[in-house]
Amino acid sequence: MPFPEWFGSGQNEAEFLRRVLDHVSDCLVAVDTNGRVVLINAPYCRLLGGPPEDFIGRHITDVVSPQTRLHHVARGDTSVTVMPLEVRGHQLLARQVPVYQDERIIGAVGLALFSNMAALKKAVAVVGDQGRAIQSPLTPWTARYGLDDILGQGALMDSVRAAIEQAAPLSLPVLVQGETGSGKELAANAIHALSPRARRPFVWVNCASIPESLIDAELFGYEGGAFTGARTRGKPGKFELASGGTLFLDEIGDMPLNLQASLLRAVQNQEIVRVGGVSPIPIDTRVVCATHRDLQERVDAGQFRADLYYRLNVLGVHMPALRERDDLAWLADQLLERIAMREGLPRRRVPPSVRARWLAFDWLGNVRQLEAALLRFLLSGEAGLPEAPAAKRPQSVAGRHGTPPMTTLQAHIDRERDACIRKTLAETAGDKDEAARRLGISRATLYRELRRSPAWS
Numbered sequence: 001m002p003f004p005e006w007f008g009s010g011q012n013e014a015e016f017l018r019r020v021l022d023h024v025s026d027c028l029v030a031v032d033t034n035g036r037v038v039l040i041n042a043p044y045c046r047l048l049g050g051p052p053e054d055f056i057g058r059h060i061t062d063v064v065s066p067q068t069r070l071h072h073v074a075r076g077d078t079s080v081t082v083m084p085l086e087v088r089g090h091q092l093l094a095r096q097v098p099v100y101q102d103e104r105i106i107g108a109v110g111l112a113l114f115s116n117m118a119a120l121k122k123a124v125a126v127v128g129d130q131g132r133a134i135q136s137p138l139t140p141w142t143a144r145y146g147l148d149d150i151l152g153q154g155a156l157m158d159s160v161r162a163a164i165e166q167a168a169p170l171s172l173p174v175l176v177q178g179e180t181g182s183g184k185e186l187a188a189n190a191i192h193a194l195s196p197r198a199r200r201p202f203v204w205v206n207c208a209s210i211p212e213s214l215i216d217a218e219l220f221g222y223e224g225g226a227f228t229g230a231r232t233r234g235k236p237g238k239f240e241l242a243s244g245g246t247l248f249l250d251e252i253g254d255m256p257l258n259l260q261a262s263l264l265r266a267v268q269n270q271e272i273v274r275v276g277g278v279s280p281i282p283i284d285t286r287v288v289c290a291t292h293r294d295l296q297e298r299v300d301a302g303q304f305r306a307d308l309y310y311r312l313n314v315l316g317v318h319m320p321a322l323r324e325r326d327d328l329a330w331l332a333d334q335l336l337e338r339i340a341m342r343e344g345l346p347r348r349r350v351p352p353s354v355r356a357r358w359l360a361f362d363w364l365g366n367v368r369q370l371e372a373a374l375l376r377f378l379l380s381g382e383a384g385l386p387e388a389p390a391a392k393r394p395q396s397v398a399g400r401h402g403t404p405p406m407t408t409l410q411a412h413i414d415r416e417r418d419a420c421i422r423k424t425l426a427e428t429a430g431d432k433d434e435a436a437r438r439l440g441i442s443r444a445t446l447y448r449e450l451r452r453s454p455a456w457s
């Protein structure tokens with residue numbers, strides 16, 4: 001198979017072919033007429049748990065399974081073309097094809113069509129019944145949410161959806177930012193679900209929840225015996241598992257500084273080296289990251305590499321905090337319906353007093369906190385907000401000095417101010433702009449007051 005002349009002069013054709021075979025997601029192995037392995041691709045090596053050097057030159061029955069007929073096919077002894085094969089506990093459907101040169105068989109190639117028989121049965125059912133191409137994902141790592149799961153009304157949420165739709169078809173990294181509970185994970189899922197990679201794996205990893213010493217192995221995998229306690233066959237990392245699909249790196253702002261360099265290399269070069277491994281493995285992994293931290297601030301503080309930040313922040317999606325949104329009442333109704341259905345609870349009419357409290361609340365935990373309050377409301381009929389802790393008993397300085405204590409006066413002023421804000425917010429049905437106007441203070445001051453007072457937390 002000659003390469004076309006226009007194909008980059010100076011390209012190493014053998015290297016190009018090796019990379020092509022490594023990028024084929026199916027397992028592929030080729031033997032000579034003696035049944036000795038002459039070529040094996042990266043996915044098969046991963047399945048077998050070793051580098052190619054461990055398998056090249058060995059007899060195929062030692063490497064794959066004694067059941068294989070590939071060496072017979074390579075001698076022209078059998079016409080078996082497709083057979084089930086168990087390899088290292090995986091049920092494969094193997095296709096075995098002789099390789100001819102000048103009408104003489106010079107070897108054979110084995111191709112694992114499916115590394116999961118359940119996936120095959122599902123695929124056959126779809127193709128057989130409906131006579132169409134397979135649409136269902138052939139991976140256990142799938143996105144759980146789509147764009148429709150992101151509820152929101154108005155211009156702000158429309159712009160969030162537009163940003164997601166714009167980013168989805170590309171293969172560039174995306175950085176999703178927003179406060180905790182604002183829907184960053186939903187956005188990451190939706191980006192994958194809308195992308196051409198939708199039927200390939202969507203693999204997620206929470207960078208903040210893995211001990212620092214294990215992050216490398218988790219992301220890049222490890223070779224057998226790479227460290228004490230490592231599996232003897234090694235393990236692919238999340239970058240490899242997500243190849244062809246999307247890797248969602250949640251809490252990327254918590255990634256330790258010393259690991260950021262290898263992350264940058266993986267994203268930039270699209271290849272990884274397993275811990276304890278010697279050769280790079282090509283990947284085709286799109287990265288979507290999320291963080292509730294201000295990454296620019298972390299860059300300025302020297303806690304996050306600027307080069308990684310610029311690499312990841314090519315496309316950005318900002319999930320607004322609930323207090324920035326103006327669709328809270330609508331959102332609460334939608335979520336109430338969903339939660340009632342999911343939990344099998346009876347619907348409840350929302351009394352105006354409860355709705356006013358919801359509208360006035362500061363929702364530091366955003367939609368997650370709102371969902372929790374709505375669930376409590378469905379169960380009890382109460383607003384489901386945390387009770388204001390009892391005002392701290394002022395220290396009895398008066399008792400000692402016989403003068404009116406300042407703390408008591410301050411506590412009194414605070415209580416009066418809270419009552420006034422509460423009343424005004426109730427009157428304006430939670431409209432903070434209007435409340436700030438009536439109180440004669442700026443919106444920012446109102447928010448500061450709401451944050452300061454335990455009555456609103």
Ligand SMILES: Nc1ncnc2c1ncn2[C@@H]1O[C@H](COP(=O)(O)OP(=O)(O)OP(=O)(O)O)[C@@H](O)[C@H]1O
Nearest residue numbers: 149150151179180181182183184185186292367368
């Ligand atoms: N716009 C939305 N519509 C419907 N549900 C939402 C929306 N935003 C968030 N939620 C719900 O709120 C909860 C928290 O969302 P999610 O996990 O995506 O937030 P997050 O920003 O990733 O939070 P964290 O930073 O804490 O990981 C989930 O139950 C999610 O379904």
